[in-house]
Amino acid sequence: MGTGVSAAFGRLAAGVGCAALLAGLGGCKVAGASGSSGDGGGAHGPERGGGADGTRVDPAAWAKWGLTPMRPAPAPPADKPIKLSRKGPAKVFSAVPTKEKIVFITIDDGAEKDPKFVEMARELRVPFSMFLMDDAVRTNYGYFKPLQALGNHIQNHTLNHPVMRSLGPEGQKRQICGDQSILERQYATKPFLFRPPYGAYNLATQEAAAACGIHGIALWHESMQIHDMQYDDPAKKLHPGDIVLAHFRGPKELKGSTMTQMFAAMLKKIHKQGFAVARLEDYVRPPA
Ligand SMILES: [Zn+2]
Numbered sequence: 001m002g003t004g005v006s007a008a009f010g011r012l013a014a015g016v017g018c019a020a021l022l023a024g025l026g027g028c029k030v031a032g033a034s035g036s037s038g039d040g041g042g043a044h045g046p047e048r049g050g051g052a053d054g055t056r057v058d059p060a061a062w063a064k065w066g067l068t069p070m071r072p073a074p075a076p077p078a079d080k081p082i083k084l085s086r087k088g089p090a091k092v093f094s095a096v097p098t099k100e101k102i103v104f105i106t107i108d109d110g111a112e113k114d115p116k117f118v119e120m121a122r123e124l125r126v127p128f129s130m131f132l133m134d135d136a137v138r139t140n141y142g143y144f145k146p147l148q149a150l151g152n153h154i155q156n157h158t159l160n161h162p163v164m165r166s167l168g169p170e171g172q173k174r175q176i177c178g179d180q181s182i183l184e185r186q187y188a189t190k191p192f193l194f195r196p197p198y199g200a201y202n203l204a205t206q207e208a209a210a211a212c213g214i215h216g217i218a219l220w221h222e223s224m225q226i227h228d229m230q231y232d233d234p235a236k237k238l239h240p241g242d243i244v245l246a247h248f249r250g251p252k253e254l255k256g257s258t259m260t261q262m263f264a265a266m267l268k269k270i271h272k273q274g275f276a277v278a279r280l281e282d283y284v285r286p287p288a
Helices: 020-021 059-064 115-124 140-151 169-187 203-211 260-270
Strands: 091-093 104-107 129-130 155-156 215-219 222-224 230-231 242-245 276-277
Touching: 020 155, 059 115, 104 215, 115 140, 115 260, 140 169, 155 169, 155 203, 169 203, 215 276, 242 260
Parallel strands: 091 215, 104 129, 104 242, 104 276, 129 155, 222 242
Antiparallel strands: 222 230
């Protein structure tokens, strides 16, 4: 690991800092870069009058967090572009095929449980998906419930964050099925996406996910650090449909910065490039 994995459409997986990230923070893709949907230009669908859930945008709420309101996400398509199937190994993707200038925020692990972030999420109504890892969340499952109540989905990220490829098929299944049953019990939901720690997976991971009832594996094209974003694209640009990775982290991991500062910095970068944030689950259809 450490060198970029070439991807379709001339995008490269960022290989910078993989070893350090593997040792500590996570968030480095070490395998399985996939193609993106390509550059879609600026086609815009109908837009809602307000936030992602249809509520009105409140500029004062955004100003409170040092932000100007973002363009609301367009209404999601009736026909979800990614369709998961029960047949075969779980499907792996790092982006959603779309021409809209939208990206999808995903937040991993769950170590940091900053009450201010719940306040921020409630006020801004920017959608995100939470890939929760049991070891990180078990001290306080309840923290994530108000975030879930806002419409944000909870997805699977293993019991204790191993490099999945280092485990055999049974070990991988224990990690995914184990987290799955805990998340189902705690959050009364059935996660239908899996994210392998460090983005490292193999065919056994895809098969284990499917055996645990999860038929999609969501990777990413961008990873938010403390103030900076790492891009697969050497031109450091977002592309329509990209999945963006962030983490529940606090001042200890973010060199003094808080979760809300990290999140605000991420939104600024997305906004500056003219993108809106949409909800990943609105674009992925689980098997019927
Ligand atoms: Zn993780």
